[in-house]
Amino acid sequence: MVTTTPKTPDISAVRTVPTTVKDGRAYTVFRMVNVVLLVAICLVTLYPFVNLIAQSFSSQGYIMAGEVNLWPKGFNLTTFERVFGDERFWSGYRNTIIQTVLATTIAMVLTTTMAYALAKGHLKGRSFFIGLVVVTMFFNGGLIPNYLLITDLGLKNSVWAIVLPNAISAFNLLVMKSFFENFPAELEEAASIDGLTTYGVFGRIVVPLSKAVIATMILFYAVSFWNAWFPAFLYLSDPELQPVTLYLRNLLAGAMGSGNEAGMESVQIGANIQAVAMLLTVLPIICFYPFIQKYFVSGVMLGSVKG
Incomplete structure (x- = not known):
């Protein structure tokens, strides 16, 4: 009875697959455009609410003059007291x-x-x-x-x-x-x-x-x-x-x-x-x-x- 020893596979002949794939230029540009668009959408979405908060703490004169944007002008809490009352x-x-x-x-x-x-x-x-x-x-x-x-x-x-x-x-x-x-x-x-x-x-x-x-x-x-x-x-x-x-x-x-x-x-x-x-x-x-x-x-x- 003849016994044969199994051959050890030649590992050197096996190509190694890279573990990471480098992003192409097109995909990088795509991601950058996505980020810019999402940030712009967030800013546009948040602006009305931030403006509403600013108007809540501003005086009437500045609101009617259209000078209140992202920060209160003529800070007051009188209106809150009036609504709460x-x-x-x-x-x-x-x-x-x-x-x-x-x-x-x-x-x-x-x-x-x-x-x-x-x-x-x-x-x-x-x-x-x-x-x-x-x-x-x-x-x-x-x-x-x-x-x-x-x-x-x-x-x-x-x-x-x-x-x-x-x-x-x-x-x-x-x-x-x-x-x-x-x-x-x-x-x-x-x-x-x-x-x-x-x-x-x-x-x-x-x-x-x-x-x-x-x-x-x-x-x-x-x-x-x-x-x-x-x-x-x-x-x-x-x-x-x-x-x-x-x-x-x-x-x-x-x-x-x-x-x-x-x-x-x-x-x-x-x-x-x-x-x-x-x-x-x-x-x-x-x-x-x-x-x-x-x-x-x-x-x-x-x-x-x-x-």
């Missing part, structure tokens, strides 16, 4: 918080459950219901029919006139449906084998693993309800129920004079107050966003791409 502002703020929290909670419950149901291929009439949702993205009942409906239902001057008509967003619903369609079916099957019902699978398995898209939808709904003033303008004639956005709208409308002396005076009085009111109105959303920013991009991507 206005009970209508704090009443509107309280109403906005209540309406936003209530409306977002109801919207998330309805949107999440409906999206989960529509994501199931065995649902009878699934195509019909999805088509019904898509149609609402292009057509609606119209302003006057909606107003008559809310009035006939007795919802005027109640928080439900703000909450119920906008309880489900078709866009948010379709995004969540797409996300649930990509959810691993094996996890749901394993949970069902362990004895969980459909509601148990949804509440204990699906929802905890869907934090990204849920956080994104909460942001979408909360910002939408927080900024909305037109529904309150239509349905809430009671000042005790009006949100802070409607208070801000009334400030802006009241500051637009008709060209007479009284009108010019109202513009001069309202310029600083408008800046302070706008700053205080958008501040909660700006403070809230960083806490869910990490979920934002991943939630949109997971919900918008069909795997």
Whole structure:
């Protein structure tokens, strides 16, 4: 019996692959252009907000003369004291918080459950219901029919006139449906084998693993309800129920004079107050966003791409 010794491969004959690839000139130029464009977009985006802060701490004369840009001129806190002392502002703020929290909670419950149901291929009439949702993205009942409906239902001057008509967003619903369609079916099957019902699978398995898209939808709904003033303008004639956005709208409308002396005076009085009111109105959303920013991009991507 002849034994052969395996030959050792000639390592010197093997070409080594470089571990780093040097960027070409075209790619370097591309990256530099991207950086410049992104910085420019950031500056353009930040300028209005920085200007708003500067106007909030500036005196009326400098604002009306157009001399306030990125830094306050004629520094004063009188307008903040005036707005803080206005009970209508704090009443509107309280109403906005209540309406936003209530409306977002109801919207998330309805949107999440409906999206989960529509994501199931065995649902009878699934195509019909999805088509019904898509149609609402292009057509609606119209302003006057909606107003008559809310009035006939007795919802005027109640928080439900703000909450119920906008309880489900078709866009948010379709995004969540797409996300649930990509959810691993094996996890749901394993949970069902362990004895969980459909509601148990949804509440204990699906929802905890869907934090990204849920956080994104909460942001979408909360910002939408927080900024909305037109529904309150239509349905809430009671000042005790009006949100802070409607208070801000009334400030802006009241500051637009008709060209007479009284009108010019109202513009001069309202310029600083408008800046302070706008700053205080958008501040909660700006403070809230960083806490869910990490979920934002991943939630949109997971919900918008069909795997």
